Amino acid sequence: xxxxxxxxxxxxxxxxxxxxxxxxxxxxxxxxxxxxxxxxxxxxxxxxxxxxxxxxxxxxxxxxxxxxxxxxxxxxxxxxxxxxxxxxxxxxxxxxxxxxxxxxxxxxxxxxxxxxxxxxxxxxxxxxxxxxxxxxxxxxxxxxxxxxxxxxxxxxxxxxxxxxxxxxxxxxxxxxxxxxxxxxxxxxxxxxxxxxxxxxxxxxxxxxxxxxxxxxxxxxxxxxxxx
Amino acid sequence: xxxxxxxxxxxxxxxxxxxxxxxxxxxxxxxxxxxxxxxxxxxxxxxxxxxxxxxxxxxxxxxxxxxxxxxxxxxxxxxxxxxxxxxxxxxxxxxxxxxxxxxxxxxxxxxxxxxxxxxxxxxxxxxxxxxxxxxxxxxxxxxxxxxxxxxxxxxxxxxxxxxxxxxxxxxxxxxxxxxxxxxxxxxxxxxxxxxxxxxxxxxxxxxxxxxxxxxxxxxxxxxxxxxxxxxxxxxxxxxxxxxxxxxxxxxxxxxxxxxxxxxxxxxxxxxxx
Numbered sequence: 001x002x003x004x005x006x007x008x009x010x011x012x013x014x015x016x017x018x019x020x021x022x023x024x025x026x027x028x029x030x031x032x033x034x035x036x037x038x039x040x041x042x043x044x045x046x047x048x049x050x051x052x053x054x055x056x057x058x059x060x061x062x063x064x065x066x067x068x069x070x071x072x073x074x075x076x077x078x079x080x081x082x083x084x085x086x087x088x089x090x091x092x093x094x095x096x097x098x099x100x101x102x103x104x105x106x107x108x109x110x111x112x113x114x115x116x117x118x119x120x121x122x123x124x125x126x127x128x129x130x131x132x133x134x135x136x137x138x139x140x141x142x143x144x145x146x147x148x149x150x151x152x153x154x155x156x157x158x159x160x161x162x163x164x165x166x167x168x169x170x171x172x173x174x175x176x177x178x179x180x181x182x183x184x185x186x187x188x189x190x191x192x193x194x195x196x197x198x199x200x201x202x203x204x205x206x207x208x209x210x211x212x213x214x215x216x217x218x219x220x221x222x223x224x225x226x227x
Numbered sequence: 228x229x230x231x232x233x234x235x236x237x238x239x240x241x242x243x244x245x246x247x248x249x250x251x252x253x254x255x256x257x258x259x260x261x262x263x264x265x266x267x268x269x270x271x272x273x274x275x276x277x278x279x280x281x282x283x284x285x286x287x288x289x290x291x292x293x294x295x296x297x298x299x300x301x302x303x304x305x306x307x308x309x310x311x312x313x314x315x316x317x318x319x320x321x322x323x324x325x326x327x328x329x330x331x332x333x334x335x336x337x338x339x340x341x342x343x344x345x346x347x348x349x350x351x352x353x354x355x356x357x358x359x360x361x362x363x364x365x366x367x368x369x370x371x372x373x374x375x376x377x378x379x380x381x382x383x384x385x386x387x388x389x390x391x392x393x394x395x396x397x398x399x400x401x402x403x404x405x406x407x408x409x410x411x412x413x414x415x416x417x418x419x420x421x422x423x424x425x426x427x428x429x430x431x432x433x434x435x436x437x438x439x440x441x442x443x444x445x446x447x448x449x450x451x452x453x454x455x456x457x458x459x460x461x462x463x464x465x466x467x468x469x470x471x472x473x474x475x476x477x478x479x480x481x482x483x484x485x486x487x488x489x490x491x492x493x494x495x496x497x498x499x500x
Contacts, residue, residue, distance in 0.1 A: 075394040099395045
């Protein structure tokens with residue numbers, strides 16, 4: 001595959017919930033290695049588009065080409081998806097990201113354990129590793145889900161509102177890690193985020209999702225001032 | 228106590244072996260039944276299995292065959308995607324539960340002996356387990372246990388975070404279907420001797436006790452079958468000594484253990500504060 005080829009391509013993508021079409025003929029070519037925020041008002045279809053790219057939603061029409069058959073995406077949903085009833089530790093949540101390597105039965109290897117430890121350390125979660133996931137604060141839960149995505153060795157990371165439950169310092173920390181993934185490791189990072197102004201300070205292009213349509217546009221200085 | 232247990236093992240070896248096997252396997256699967264918020268599925272399938280046994284009596288076919296056919300049919304109906312329909316899944320289960328409960332009484336009422344059989348269907352009697360019952364239990368429960376151990380990870384991830392599991396390449400529909408089919412087979416195989424009430428008890432009470440006692444999944448998966456086996460042994464000894472119905476005594480011992488565990492856990496939390 002040519003590195004200049006887009007890593008994800010959406011061709012005439014339509015997604016509907018029942019009879020209501022939420023995305024109408026979306027055409028996107030997402031370049032490899034970008035940090036690409038998906039912005040737009042609530043209900044515009046940001047999360048729907050990212051879920052369609054992940055293969056979690058059936059397409060009414062169109063086609064999405066991704067490398068996920070060979071390299072599953074690193075996915076960070078919103079933290080409320082984990083039922084607090086589950087007696088699982090933060091470490092167990094993070095180790096879930098190793099499933100493509102471990103499969104049904106393989107035990108965790110020493111390098112994999114180190115990778116989990118390093119990721120927990122990197123996200124300031126080391127001291128909470130053995131805590132029950134339900135005992136973590138909202139922000140820490142989000143960081144644990146981010147850590148799960150990080151350990152998966154994915155090429156593409158898809159992150160849904162990563163900072164919605166975080167305080168300002170943690171928000172900066174998480175965004176810094178996501179930017180690092182893209183700038184230092186050449187990973188593609190797609191982030192649904194409501195704060196257009198903040199995103200405009202971090203990147204030079206954004207995917208604007210409005211009224212079920214989406215387009216990648218360069219960041220204009222005034223777009224930062226809008227937010 | 229040890230002496231009484233050994234004496235029961237000598238007098239009723241099949242019943243004791245069946246009790247331990249049924250209790251441990253059901254209590255293990257029960258942890259996932261609770262985590263999946265599928266407790267009502269447990270009681271519904273137990274009731275459907277009882278109905279299948281009743282139908283088998285009437286048709287003169289092996290009870291396991293009758294209960295398996297009906298339970299697998301019920302699992303298929305429950306697995307049907309209802310998102311586009313107007314009724315929620317638990318409502319559908321409610322309908323199946325009521326139909327199965329009523330039908331088992333109606334079927335048995337036509338089979339000759341009547342109410343005594345209905346009682347045996349609904350409540351069973353572990354102490355009467357025979358050698359052939361034990362063979363059926365081994366043939367179904369041991370493979371079910373192996374399935375649980377082999378596929379624990381994809382099933383856990385499917386239940387824990389379905390979307391993330393799908394993204395990681397886990398065929399969530401397959402694992403969820405497999406879990407409920409195996410659960411259905413376990414309930415079919417055990418319903419003839421354990422009865423709907425005791426199966427439901429093993430699926431719910433012992434796992435709930437384990438979840439009160441530990442917040443570590445691995446420990447919960449060890450404590451739950453241990454609690455179920457302990458309740459079974461203690462219940463059988465008590466029922467034998469005090470001439471009480473076996474299954475109900477086991478259920479009461481399980482519930483007492485649950486209440487004691489909840490009380491101890493609350494006390495510990497209070498002291499720690």
